[in-house]
């Protein structure tokens with residue numbers, strides 16, 4: 031039942047040079063499986079005897095469930111059980127108990143309380159999906175509803191203990207009020223970003239089966255070991271007795287970073303009925319229990335002197351969490367790292383709303399915060415009569431603001447220059463509403479700086495090389511679409527010094543070494559770093575065999591060391607002397623050598639250096655002067671994120687990020703009825719995301735950046751940064767086209783007229 035199609039490791043689709051896979055623009059090794067339907071996603075599995083489960087979700091946002099017509103549901107042909115409070119397997123742990131920053135409180139039918147709209151309140155298990163769905167409908171819940179708190183003006187604001195995952199809610203450096211008083215120009219403006227939903231194409235499906243106290247779970251997750259630990263705690267079993275298969279994800283964007291309540295409910299349902307259970311939430315049911323990006327209202331105050339140097343940067347953020355948990359969008363994070371100012375103050379406050387708990391969603395914090403920051407920078411540049419790029423260069427942070435740490439690397443000036451050249455930024459009029467195209471559309475351009483921290487988590491990997499010259503690398507890494515199957519295999523092949531065709535690469539299962547979370551744009555650094563270390567362990571052992579053996583051409587290489595490529599080890603001090611892996615192992619009478627490796631943050635480097643990726647995004651928009659319709663006509667991004675493992679995949683990540691930024695700027699907004707707390711657009715017809723026709727000519731430039739400090743591979747993350755500069759760039763371009771400054775995202779035509 032764990033049989034899943036995995037990419038044929040010996041058939042890379044792109045041309046490669048043996049021994050130098052890193053840096054090659056290989057196409058996705060899992061691509062052919064996906065486009066031919068052979069890749070088996072979690073919901074594609076149906077083990078023998080599997081029952082189907084359907085969620086019944088709350089249609090109020092706050093209150094209690096007073097009745098469920100269980101008899102009606104049970105009487106429906108095919109219905110096997112109705113799981114509900116009082117009729118559900120006992121849990122070993124209160125799902126509201128916290129045991130770390132990545133524990134999110136879950137709604138698992140422990141009581142009749144409703145904390146948000148679309149909260150699961152019962153699960154109907156049946157022989158068919160149709161019977162389960164009809165059974166859930168027949169439950170016809172009744173409620174005692176209370177007035178929900180919806181919107182940032184509801185409820186008391188307070189300062190949270192932390193924002194994001196353990197970030198400080200308040201950061202200050204210098205005296206902002208004095209800086210504003212001393213400024214020759216000041217601006218103050220308030221920007222709003224709405225609640226947004228991840229909307230991964232694949233829902234949080236789960237196929238669960240129990241064998242005694244052992245659980246097998248086929249479900250998409252961005253973090254195998256963390257999911258194991260969370261489920262082990264809830265069910266009172268050992269993590270190693272939980273087997274999770276997650277070979278492919280149809281997107282995650284943060285929402286699959288922790289197990290979602292409905293995935294746990296699938297496990298409970300399987301336990302209740304003693305048969306495998308498959309639960310696939312509907313699109314609507316994804317709005318509520320799966321996390322979202324919380325709304326923000328951000329006020330920025332800037333002061334600048336006559337020369338265009340910032341004298342003060344003040345960023346106040348009001349955001350929201352749920353009534354029962356504590357994740358807050360850390361929208362001030364980019365402000366602490368991007369621009370030099372003698373005085374900086376960042377303050378987050380939050381309100382508790384009757385919504386599902388917000389969660390990390392692609393560039394959590396940086397995406398929302400940079401909307402306000404990059405728009406405010408543009409407003410100040412105009413007030414000063416300066417070009418927006420010149421203004422940013424005038425306030426370039428040579429060291430990280432607030433901490434004063436040097437950057438491990440920062441090629442942002444190159445990003446500005448390369449991006450501006452490719453886009454044709456020079457000569458742009460400073461005044462808005464100056465340009466029309468031949469169709470009469472207003473044309474404007476704008477830019478924004480992109481930034482995201484270079485993170486690394488703990489990860490482990492196992493590697494093996496065999497006497498026939500082939501190798502295996504395996505770890506519990508995750509591909510949610512970003513290309514891990516390919517990029518990590520490239521690191522593995524180079525690490526072992528073999529070609530991709532000689533490599534067996536395994537990932538996506540909790541039975542493999544814990545490779546940490548695929549999140550925070552840190553998976554290549556983490557999983558790739560672990561692979562690099564495991565392969566190095568193999569090569570070290572091989573080298574020891576050879577350099578101590580007088581019969582080897584490598585004998586005596588000692589400290590000079592060896593390099594591994596093309597299935598051979600070669601003396602560094604004498605490239606003419608080399609020996610094949612096969613010969614080394616055969617002479618030693620060994621069939622194979624196995625190695626282990628791990629990756630993690632280096633505390634000394636973290637204490638000494640600030641580590642971030644950077645970029646510059648330039649946008650051109652065209653606006654219909656009569657109808658207000660906005661088209662992004664060009665997007666150019668130039669990004670520096672350390673070493674590039676696979677330029678094709680990295681470019682795709684930047685494209686994806688920039689399209690997400692376009693979506694943020696012009697399309698996405700979750701609408702809730704303020705009276706009921708229910709969603710008005712919990713579907714992909716009414717929650718707008720861009721389609722191909724919305725996406726313009728795009729260019730993503732990979733700017734060279736060497737970083738010897740950030741991690742063993744010198745890579746920074748590329749998954750999230752593309753969003754961060756893009757939203758502001760588009761907002762600034764809309765202003766430049768029209769002269770109308772829209773400070774509330776998304777920018778829709780009604781706000782321009």
Ligand code: MOS
Nearest residue numbers: 283284392549550
């Ligand atoms: Mo990302 S929001 O860290 O999956």
